Amino acid sequence: MVTMQDVATRAGVTKQTVSNVVNGRAAVRPDTAARVRAAIADLGYKPNLVARSLATGTTMTVGLIVPTVASPFYSEIVEEVEDVLDQHGYHLVLATTRADGDRAKRQLAGLSSRLVDALLIAGDRDLTDPLALLPDPRFPIALCAWETDIPDSLPVVTIDYEHAGLLAGKHLRSLGHTRVAAVVELPTHERRLAGLRAAFERHRVRIGDDMVFAPIEATPAGGFAAAQAALAADPGLTAIFASHDLLALGVLEAVKESGRSVPGDVSVIGFDDTAPVALTHPALTAIAVPARQMAQQATSLLLRAITEGTPPVNSAQLLRTSLVIRDSTGPARR
C-alpha cells in the first residue's frame, strides 16, 4: 500500500502538505501542489479511508436496517436512501433482518459501534424490542415506515397508517361495500386495519375478526392463499383490502381464479402503491405511500445531525398518503 508519506517523500514535502492538497484544506503554493499531484498520480496513491476515519472520527457511512430487500416497498426505500447518501458522498451499509429477531439485534449492535456515522431503521417488523437497548444516546438514529409503538425517544418519519386505512375504508364504503374481508400482515399492520374498520364502523358495519386473514408469508403467494380462505369464509363478499401490494397481487389472482371478476364481483384495494401494481389487470386501486419521500426525509435528518454534531431533532413526522383509484375497485354487487 502506498501511503501519504510515500507521496510526500517523492514530492519532496511532508505528509501534512500532501494532506492539504488532497483535502484542499490549507492553501498550497501552485507548483508544490502540482508536484504533489504528480507524485500521487505516479504512485497511484489513494488515501486510506480507515485512517482518515480514525483521525476525523467520522466514517462517511450510514447504516440502514430493513426487513428485506425483496419487496418493492423496501427496495424503493433502499434506493432512495442510497441516492441521498451518494449525493452527499456517503456510503451505505445495508443490513436486512429477514424476520429474524436475533439477527436484527446483532445487526443493531454491530452497526452502532462507530462503523457508521448514523443509523436508519426502516420498518418495525423485527426491531421493536431490541430498540430498548439503545446505544449511546448521542449516536444519530432515526426510524421510518414505523407503524406500531413509535418510541418517543427517537425521531421518526412515517405516515399516519390509521388514517391511510381509513382512506381505503371510506373508498370501499362509498362504493357501497358492506361485506369486506381484510388480508393483513399482523400484528405489523394493525393500524391500517384499525383505520379500515373505523371507516366502516361509522356506518355501523363491522369487519369481524373472522373476516381478517393473516397471510403465512408477505408475498403474492401468501396473499393468494389468504384470499382463497376469505372467499371460502364468505363466498358473497364484495371487497378485499390487502395491507400491502405484494399481498394484493396474490389476492387479485385468487379472486380471478375463483371465477369472479374484478371489480364486477369483488373489488380489491392494495396498500403502498409501489411501481409494479400499476400494471396488474385490472390496474390496482391502492393507498399511495410516499416511500421515497419518507426515506429522503429520514436520511436528510440524519445527515444534518451528523454534520451539525447534534442529535437529530426528535420529532415524529407524519407524511400524507393518498388514494389512487384505478380499475380494481367498483360499486358493490347487489
Next chain:
Amino acid sequence: MVTMQDVATRAGVTKQTVSNVVNGRAAVRPDTAARVRAAIADLGYKPNLVARSLATGTTMTVGLIVPTVASPFYSEIVEEVEDVLDQHGYHLVLATTRADGDRAKRQLAGLSSRLVDALLIAGDRDLTDPLALLPDPRFPIALCAWETDIPDSLPVVTIDYEHAGLLAGKHLRSLGHTRVAAVVELPTHERRLAGLRAAFERHRVRIGDDMVFAPIEATPAGGFAAAQAALAADPGLTAIFASHDLLALGVLEAVKESGRSVPGDVSVIGFDDTAPVALTHPALTAIAVPARQMAQQATSLLLRAITEGTPPVNSAQLLRTSLVIRDSTGPARR
C-alpha cells in the same frame, strides 16, 4: 466515547489486557477477566471498530455493486451475499449503479480505497468499461452474473448464458414453434439471444432482427410494450421469449390483453426463475438461474481470499441452468 483505556483504568489493568479479554486472544486469569468484563458492562464499552480496522488492516466489510435492487433477481443476490457475510461476521456495503455509468465509476473508486476488504460486482450492466481502471491488483475483486466480455484478469462466477438461451430455444422448438419473437434487453442479454437463435438455426428457422424487441425499461411495463410491438409485427407468432422474468410478466399480460390465450395461442418463456414468477397465471415456464448459489460461491471466493491474504483464485466458474416447465408454454398452434 468510552475507550479501552477507560475500561483498563477502571479494572486496574492495562489496555492490552482489556484487548486480550475482548478478543479472547491471550489467556487471561479468570478473576482478572471477570473484573475487566464487569468494567466493560459498567461503562457500556464498545470497541471502536475503526481503530481496530486501522490496527489490523481489515474492515470486516465487503462491498457489493449491483445495477439495481428493485428486481427479484438482484434482490436475491443481495440477500444471499448478506447472508454469507453475516455468517462470517462481515458487514455489507451496498452500491447500486442504476444505469448510470458515472455513478458506477465513482462507486468503484470509492469502494476500493480500503473501505472494504473485498468487492463483489454483480451484473455487467453499467460496469464493463470502468473495470479497465482496476485498482490495486492485490485487492480482492470478483464478478458474478456476468454475461458480456468476461475480463480474464478477474475471477468470475456466472452461468453459461448462451447455453441457457439454447435450452429455452430447444424447448420452444420441440413444441413445434417456428414463429417466435424475443423481448431482450440489449446489449446486456445478447448471449441469451444468441443461444435462443442457435437452437432454431439448427432447424433452419431464423429469428430475424425484426422479431427482436428491446424494451425501453427493464420492468413489466417495458416487457408489456415490447410484447405489444411483437404482436403487431407478427400477429401470427406462437411464442415469445423474454430475457428476464420482469419482462416476462409484462409479456404475459400483453398477450392476454390482446385476447390471445397462453399457452393456447402464444407460449411465453421467462428467464431467471425468480420467486414471483411461479404465481403468474398461467404459471411461467422459465430458465432457472441459480442466483443464490452464484452469489454464495462468489462471496465465499472473496472471503477465502481475505482470510488467506492471497488474491482470489482467478477462475471462471460456470453454473448450470435448467428449464422449469410450468404452464405458460405448450404446443404451437397450427
Next chain:
DNA sequence: CTGAAAGCGCTTACAG
C-alpha cells in the same frame, strides 16, 4: 498471565 512500546495512516492545531 500481565505490562511497556511501537505502529496502523491519517488529520489537526500550532509554530515558523
Next chain:
DNA sequence: CTGAAAGCGCTTACAG
C-alpha cells in the same frame, strides 16, 4: 505557505 508534534483507539509482538 510549509513542517514538527501529538493524537485518533486499537493490536501485535515482546519482555518480564
